[in-house]
Amino acid sequence: MSATSSGDVSRRAFLKASSGLVIGFALAPRLAIGQDRPAPLPGSLNANRMLDAWLRIDPNGTVTIFTGKIELGQGIGTALSQIAADELDVDLKRVEVVSGDTARTPNEGQTAGSLSVEHSGTALRFACAEARDILVSAAAVKLGAPAAELKVSDGAVSAPSGTGVTYWDLARDTDFKREATAKVKPKQPAEHRWVGKSIARRDIPKKFTGGAAYVQDVRLPNMVFGRVVRPPSPGAQLLSVDEAAIRRLPGVVAVVRDGSFLAVAAEREEQAIRAREALARSARWGETESLPPTGDALYRHMMSSTVPGETVVEKTSPVVAAPVKTLEALYTRPYQCHGSLGPSCAVAQWQDGKLAVWTHSQGVFPLRAELGKAFGIPPRDIRCIHAEGAGCYGHNGADDVALDAALLARATSGRPVKLQWMRDDEFMWEPYGSAMVMKLSGGIDAQGNIVTWSHELWSHPHSTRPGASAGVNLLAARHLAPALAPGLPADVPQPAGGAARNAIPLYDFPNVKVVKHYITDAPLRTSALRTLGGYANVFALESFVDELAAAAGADPVDFRLRHVKDPRARGVIEAAAQRAGWRPSARGDGTRGRGFAFARYKNLACYCAMAADVEVDRKTGRLSVTRVVAAVDAGQIVNPDGVINQIEGGIIQSTSWTLMESVRFDRTRVITRSWADYPIVRFTDVPEVEVVLLNQPAERFLGVGEGSQGPTAAAIANAIANATGKRLRALPFTAERVKQAMA
Amino acid sequence: MASFTLRVNGEPRTVSVEPDTPLLYILRNDLELNGPKFGCGLAQCGACTVLVDGKPVRSCVAPVSTVAKGRITTIEGLGTVDRLHPLQRAFIAEQACQCGFCGNGMVMSAKALLDRTPRPNDRQIKQALNGHLCRCASHNRIVRAVQRAAEELRAAGRRGAGAPPAEASLSNKEMRS
Numbered sequence: 052m053s054a055t056s057s058g059d060v061s062r063r064a065f066l067k068a069s070s071g072l073v074i075g076f077a078l079a080p081r082l083a084i085g086q087d088r089p090a091p092l093p094g095s096l097n098a099n100r101m102l103d104a105w106l107r108i109d110p111n112g113t114v115t116i117f118t119g120k121i122e123l124g125q126g127i128g129t130a131l132s133q134i135a136a137d138e139l140d141v142d143l144k145r146v147e148v149v150s151g152d153t154a155r156t157p158n159e160g161q162t163a164g165s166l167s168v169e170h171s172g173t174a175l176r177f178a179c180a181e182a183r184d185i186l187v188s189a190a191a192v193k194l195g196a197p198a199a200e201l202k203v204s205d206g207a208v209s210a211p212s213g214t215g216v217t218y219w220d221l222a223r224d225t226d227f228k229r230e231a232t233a234k235v236k237p238k239q240p241a242e243h244r245w246v247g248k249s250i251a252r253r254d255i256p257k258k259f260t261g262g263a264a265y266v267q268d269v270r271l272p273n274m275v276f277g278r279v280v281r282p283p284s285p286g287a288q289l290l291s292v293d294e295a296a297i298r299r300l301p302g303v304v305a306v307v308r309d310g311s312f313l314a315v316a317a318e319r320e321e322q323a324i325r326a327r328e329a330l331a332r333s334a335r336w337g338e339t340e341s342l343p344p345t346g347d348a349l350y351r352h353m354m355s356s357t358v359p360g361e362t363v364v365e366k367t368s369p370v371v372a373a374p375v376k377t378l379e380a381l382y383t384r385p386y387q388c389h390g391s392l393g394p395s396c397a398v399a400q401w402q403d404g405k406l407a408v409w410t411h412s413q414g415v416f417p418l419r420a421e422l423g424k425a426f427g428i429p430p431r432d433i434r435c436i437h438a439e440g441a442g443c444y445g446h447n448g449a450d451d452v453a454l455d456a457a458l459l460a461r462a463t464s465g466r467p468v469k470l471q472w473m474r475d476d477e478f479m480w481e482p483y484g485s486a487m488v489m490k491l492s493g494g495i496d497a498q499g500n501i502v503t504w505s506h507e508l509w510s511h512p513h514s515t516r517p518g519a520s521a522g523v524n525l526l527a528a529r530h531l532a533p534a535l536a537p538g539l540p541a542d543v544p545q546p547a548g549g550a551a552r553n554a555i556p557l558y559d560f561p562n563v564k565v566v567k568h569y570i571t572d573a574p575l576r577t578s579a580l581r582t583l584g585g586y587a588n589v590f591a592l593e594s595f596v597d598e599l600a601a602a603a604g605a606d607p608v609d610f611r612l613r614h615v616k617d618p619r620a621r622g623v624i625e626a627a628a629q630r631a632g633w634r635p636s637a638r639g640d641g642t643r644g645r646g647f648a649f650a651r652y653k654n655l656a657c658y659c660a661m662a663a664d665v666e667v668d669r670k671t672g673r674l675s676v677t678r679v680v681a682a683v684d685a686g687q688i689v690n691p692d693g694v695i696n697q698i699e700g701g702i703i704q705s706t707s708w709t710l711m712e713s714v715r716f717d718r719t720r721v722i723t724r725s726w727a728d729y730p731i732v733r734f735t736d737v738p739e740v741e742v743v744l745l746n747q748p749a750e751r752f753l754g755v756g757e758g759s760q761g762p763t764a765a766a767i768a769n770a771i772a773n774a775t776g777k778r779l780r781a782l783p784f785t786a787e788r789v790k791q792a793m794a
Numbered sequence: 795m796a797s798f799t800l801r802v803n804g805e806p807r808t809v810s811v812e813p814d815t816p817l818l819y820i821l822r823n824d825l826e827l828n829g830p831k832f833g834c835g836l837a838q839c840g841a842c843t844v845l846v847d848g849k850p851v852r853s854c855v856a857p858v859s860t861v862a863k864g865r866i867t868t869i870e871g872l873g874t875v876d877r878l879h880p881l882q883r884a885f886i887a888e889q890a891c892q893c894g895f896c897g898n899g900m901v902m903s904a905k906a907l908l909d910r911t912p913r914p915n916d917r918q919i920k921q922a923l924n925g926h927l928c929r930c931a932s933h934n935r936i937v938r939a940v941q942r943a944a945e946e947l948r949a950a951g952r953r954g955a956g957a958p959p960a961e962a963s964l965s966n967k968e969m970r971s
Contacts, residue, residue, distance in 0.1 A: 124893030124930060251889060258894030259882045259901060261829035261870035268828040276823075320819045321812070324835075392833050392841060392895045392929045441833075442893030442930040474834040692889055696932075700892055703931030726838040726927060734920035737933040 092233045094173025095119065099157035103227040105178035106135065108186070112206070112219045114139060114146045116175055119159025120167040121151035121413065121437045122254055125756055126693040127167045129252045133245040133689055134172050138179035138237055140203035141218070143245055148253075151415045151437030153430075161414035161516060163445070163579060164547065165656050165754025168689055172752055177233045184235040189221050240687065240748035247748065249692035254439070266438035267471065269398045269409045275304050276320040277459045277470035278327035279452075280313040280334060281480055282530070284720040285575065286341030289313060292334040300326050305462035310532030311336075314459040316468055327473070340718040342574050347781075350383045350488045353509040353570065360507060360566040363551045368561035371502045374494020376602050380595055381490050382780045384587035385713035386483040388729060389580055393441030394477040395448030399456035400467035406433045406460075410453045411440025417518030418450050425454055425523050425535060444704070446516050446578040447481045448472055451526035458527060475724040480526055483714055484580030485511035485550075485573070489591035493560075499603030501614060504560040506592065510550035511573040512540040513583035526576075542569045543583065547653045552585040553761060556592060557651050558614040575716065582757045585652060586705065589761025590768065590782065593648040597769045598778065606635040607647045607769065617651075619684050622745055623660040624649050626682035630743050631662035637773075642667050644774025648765035656754040657685040659698065663738070663766035667774050672790025676706050676738040676767055681759055683742060686750035694755050695742045701759035702740050707732040709764040710784050798862045802827075803871030813859035817851075818842045820858055821868060829869035829898045833927075840899035840926035844868050850903045869898050872905065880950070881905055884943035885936070892930035899926045904940045912948055914940070 091097055099105070099119070107115045116135045122128050132146040149155055151162075159171055183203065190208035191198040193216050201208050209215035240247065257264045282289065289311040297306050297315060302322030307314045315330055317323035343352050398409040406426070412418040415435035423430040440449055456470035472480075487510045494503040517524045520538030528535035543549030551567045580586075600610035608628045612621060627633075628647065637645070644667075649660040661681035667674055679702050688694055711730050715722040723729050764782065772778045777792045799808045802825060809824045816835075821827045821844065830853050833841030837852040844853045846864040873879035878886070881901050891897050900923060907914060907922040914922070919940045920933075928936065 124891065126892075251886065255886050255889060255891060255894065256875050256878075258891060259869070259885045259897050260873065260875050260878070261827060261868065261898075262875070263828055264894065265828075265831075267832065270826065319811075319815075320823055321815045390929055392839060392893070392927060393831060394833075439893065441895035444929075471832060474836060474838075696889060696892060696935075699934065700931040703933060704929070707931070725836055726834060727836075731927060731929065732931070732933075733924045733927070734933050734937070735924055737931070740934060 092231055093177050095157060095159045095170045096174040096177055096231050096233060099159070099174070100230045102178055102182060102229055102231050104157045105175055106182055106227065108182070108218050108222045108225065110219050110222045112145060114141055116146060116148055117156045118148065118150045118171045118175065119157045119416070120162045120171040121415070122439055123162060123413070124254070124439070124442050125167070125697060126252045126254070126690060127162070127171070128254060129250055130168055130689040130693055131172055131175055132253070133248070133250055134176050135179045136245045137243050138176055139183050140205070142205045143250065145206065153415050153419050153433070153435045158416040160518070161417060163413055165652060165756040165758065167754070168752045169754055172689065176237045177235070178231055180237045181231055181233070181235045182227060185227070186218050186221055186225060189225055190216050193221070246687070246689050247746070248690070250690055252693070264439060265393070266398065266409050266411045266440055267393065267396050269438055269469065271398065271400065271467040274398070274467045274469055275316045275318060275463055276323040277314060277316045277456060277468045278323045278473065279455045279470065279476060280315070280327055280330045281476055282311055283336055284338050284341070286339035286719070287311065287336040290335040290337050292330060296333065297326055297330050300329060304466070305459065306330070307459050307462050309458065310534065311530040312458065312527050314455060314470070316459050316463050324473070338719050342716050342718050344718070345716060349486060353486065353488050356509060356568055356570045358568045358570050360568050363545060363548070363565040363567050364555050364563060366563040371561040372496045374502050375497050377492065377494035377503070378598055378602055379490070379492040380598060380780055381488065382587070382591035382594060384487045384590065384782045386486045386575055386577070387580060387708055387712050388478060388483060388714055388723070389444050389447040389481055390729060390731060391441040391443050391447050391477065394472040394474055395452040396440060396469065396471045397453040397456040398467055398469045399453065399460040400465070401460050402465055404428070404432065406457055408433070408435050408453050408457060409438050410435055411438060411443070411449045412453060413443065413446070413449065414517065417516065418453055421450065421517035421523055421525055422454060422457060425525060425528050426457070444581040445484070446514070448477055448526070450517050451480070454525040454527045478723050478725065478729060479721045482515060482576045482578035485513060485577040487584060487587040489587060491591055491595040493595060493599055495599055495603045499605050501558070501560050501599055503562045504556060505564045506554050506588070507566040508551060508554060508584070508588065509568040509570060510584055511570050511577040512542065513549040513577065513579055514543055515540045515576065515578040539571055546655060548584065550584045552583045552588060552653060553650055554584065554588040554592070555654060557617065557620060557654055558596070558611070559616055560614065575721070582652070582760045585757065586708065586760045586764060589648070589650040590764035593650065593762060593765030594768045594778070594780065597646070597772065608633055609635060611647070611649055619658050620649065620651060623658045623682040623684050626743050626745055627660040627662055627680055630682065630741065631680035633662055639774030642669060642774060644770045644772070646766045646769025646771070646773050648762040648769060650761045652754070652758045652761070657683055657758040659683050659758040659762055661702070661759065661762050661766050663763065663770045665767060665770040665774055667771060667789060667793070669775065669793040672786035672788070672793065674710055674771065674784055674786070674789050675736070676710070678739045679763065679766070680741045681743065682745060683755065683758060684745040684747060684753070685755045685758070686747050686753040688744060688746045689752065691744055691746070694744060697755045698742045698759045699740045701757065702763045703732060703737050705760045705763035706738060706767065709767050709782060710736070712783055798858055800858070800862055800866055801864070802866045803868060811858060814857045816854050817844070817856045817858050817861055817866070818853040821853060827868050827870050831895055831898055833895070838927070839896070840903065841896055843899035843902040843926070845902055845906060848906060848909060850906045869901055872901070880946040881908070881940070881943040884939040884946065888935045888939040888942060890935035890939040891932050896926060896928045900928070900936050904943065907940070908944055908947060912944060912951070914944060916941070
């Protein structure tokens with residue numbers, strides 16, 4: 052199945068998809084080692100060079116595009132179909148999207164980093180432009196007219212004489228089994244019919260009508276239901292469990308125990324849940340105090356790490372005057388959850404030594420490779436098929452549950468297993484966004500300009516996804532006997548960066564030093580949460596810019612503009628200030644105030660600036676973010692409403708992170724197990740949001756999915772300082788913290 | 795095991811299950827309805843919401859024995875892709891989701907709200923949905939969608955007929971640019 056195909060995915064389609072397992076599919080000509088390196092191609096076309104890997108045209112009048120990027124509710128299937136329809140000159144309704152299937156689609160790695168339109172959109176744009184050229188050339192031969200004189204309208208090619216032929220007529224004799232050249236120029240923005248329009252997303256209707264939209268909706272014949280019993284704490288080992296007693300419970304089909312991995316399958320879902328509870332009661336575990344200290348001690352603990360600082364960037368300008376005033380400030384961010392609304396789920400089936408997995412992984416190819424390592428079988432014996440899950444915002448339990456389901460399915464005699472994590476599995480075992488400490492220092496000269504800037508940070512890894520390192524980066528692997536250890540995760544290198552993402556200021560400061568302490572010894576498992584280190588670094592950086600602006604007696608917006616030359620950065624700063632009705636140097640009234648912040652995500656993707664309004668109840672510490680006005684420059688915009696949805700969702704989600712969220716734990720166990728332990732924003736907490744788009748049709752695509760997360764935190768902190776004169780530097784800004792700061 | 799004949803979306807459906815089986819697993823697994831979602835199993839998030847006699851019920855914690863006599867409505871009972879209920883049409887028109895996993899509960903609780911309060915203000919909508927979590931943060935769009943549906947339902951009421959207006963083409967409809 053494809054999660055982004057336009058129609059409802061019927062049960063029959065699932066059955067059909069599962070009845071014959073097509074495994075392994077060569078998409079690219081094998082390049083012999085030692086041959087000349089092929090010419091670079093744009094976007095993901097470079098790694099998936101055959102045209103037929105990207106599209107197919109059928110005599111029945113349909114166009115199918117294939118993408119390795121998957122739908123996460125971000126609307127990627129719709130945006131890619133807009134790009135393809137424009138380059139091919141076909142109606143959007145004809146375009147089907149097949150995504151994230153190791154047997155059918157290009158390998159585009161992970162759907163992450165706000166890169167799907169940049170990577171897959173660029174590839175499809177060039178592939179479809181070239182396909183159109185091939186089809187028009189074939190039509191020219193058939194019609195006996197020069198290609199330059201032919202016109203295409205919804206796949207119908209016509210000559211000035213009135214004769215014509217359609218793509219669908221030509222489809223049978225047209226061969227896209229050839230390497231792309233990217234020599235055919237894509238259309239100019241003025242020629243776009245679909246790109247630039249707010250086309251309604253194709254994944255939405257089925258989601259509001261009970262269609263089969265998610266991996267949770269995959270139902271296979273003879274399927275059983277699985278649950279996993281995790282250890283009570285990260286350092287726990289399974290000592291004993293009465294498996295035989297559990298096997299006698301109603302409906303139980305299999306109990307799997309391997310080291311400290313424990314799982315159960317039953318005929319009915321509620322039976323699997325009861326068996327899980329019985330297993331958990333029966334199991335005896337040996338626990339150890341493996342977790343770090345909590346509260347402020349956590350950050351002192353991180354800063355006392357022996358991991359030496361690594362200089363990320365150092366820029367010096369010797370001619371600059373010495374600062375007349377210097378400041379230093381320490382900012383902290385706790386461990387935070389993805390908190391997907393639906394816990395992770397997968398369906399797995401073994402047939403003749405081959406494994407098929409339906410998964411909401413963000414990277415079906417990396418997952419396949421990791422499962423291959425876990426089971427010691429070649430990737431060609433595994434097929435991973437993407438189906439949507441609940442929104443993930445990064446690396447949650449999606450990949451882990453796929454291994455859980457596959458381990459359990461080895462014990463069910465070929466019967467498929469749907470394994471669904473319970474809420475506490477997700478909260479206790481998803482990889483968290485790392486806690487971080489940022490120490491900022493800087494100085495201003497007599498004119499009030501920033502002349503020195505230093506940003507030192509301490510962080511655990513931000514990418515321990517499958518494929519991110521050697522070893523097996525799937526949770527259950529470390530519980531097996533013998534354990535399959537995860538690899539030592541390397542940090543994401545600059546310019547995108549992982550721990551130091553967005554730590555390098557985009558401002559033109561003459562002296563800059565950024566140092567990171569990348570602490571791989573992580574007692575709590577951490578990985579990619581929307582923006583990696585970007586959220587915390589932008590929070591610190593943009594808070595500190597305001598602190599220096601205050602020291603210089605400067606208006607925050609004017610102060611930023613004074614320090615940035617990039618016209619697109621200036622463009623969003625000015626647009627956000629203008630739309631928000633920014634009043635220079637306006638003071639808050641003690642309870643209400645307004646704050647500003649800016650970042651270019653990764654220093655590579657979209658530009659985003661915003662003004663946030665807050666209200667602080669000084670007595671109770673209750674903080675309300677009432678309104679946020681943001682301006683965004685994402686280069687050429689494919690789907691304006693899609694961009695607004697991402698930026699708006701990012702602002703509100705980041706408001707939740709910033710006001711409420713932190714993972715609770717003691718020295719042994721994670722205590723966060725349900726929504727009662729991990730409050731997030733509700734309707735009555737949500738700010739009004741307005742998003743201004745600065746479309747740049749002549750510029751390349753810039754990713755937007757993570758663009759508003761960092762600026763939101765800083766804008767809120769700056770608004771609190773504006774309202775009350777108090778600076779909050781420790782996330783989250785809970786009522787307790789705010790109250791303390793106001794005292 | 796006991797036999798229960800449930801009335802789901804107007805149809806009688808007989809299942810043989812333990813009396814304490816949460817309604818959610820019967821709807822999803824026995825009746826193969828995708829609408830109600832498993833989100834937490836703890837009545838905390840609202841994704842599993844269905845209507846029983848018109849009132850929102852968290853099906854993940856409702857034993858079948860307690861709801862067996864009621865009229866059960868799931869989102870499938872409101873409308874289909876070809877014949878959408880005004881709430882479904884409004885959520886699609888406002889593009890009121892990202893992942894959409896919370897959408898079922900939002901629509902079902904909004905249905906209960908509009909049935910008793912045809913002209914809600916934004917505050918009433920937010921209060922009615924405050925027990926529902928949305929992690930992608932589509933809250934403002936959801937409030938707009940409920941207002942849009944309320945308006946359509948009132949207009950239909952004024953026309954005196956329950957029939958919804960002719961379908962707009964949704965798949966490729968241009969919204970605003």
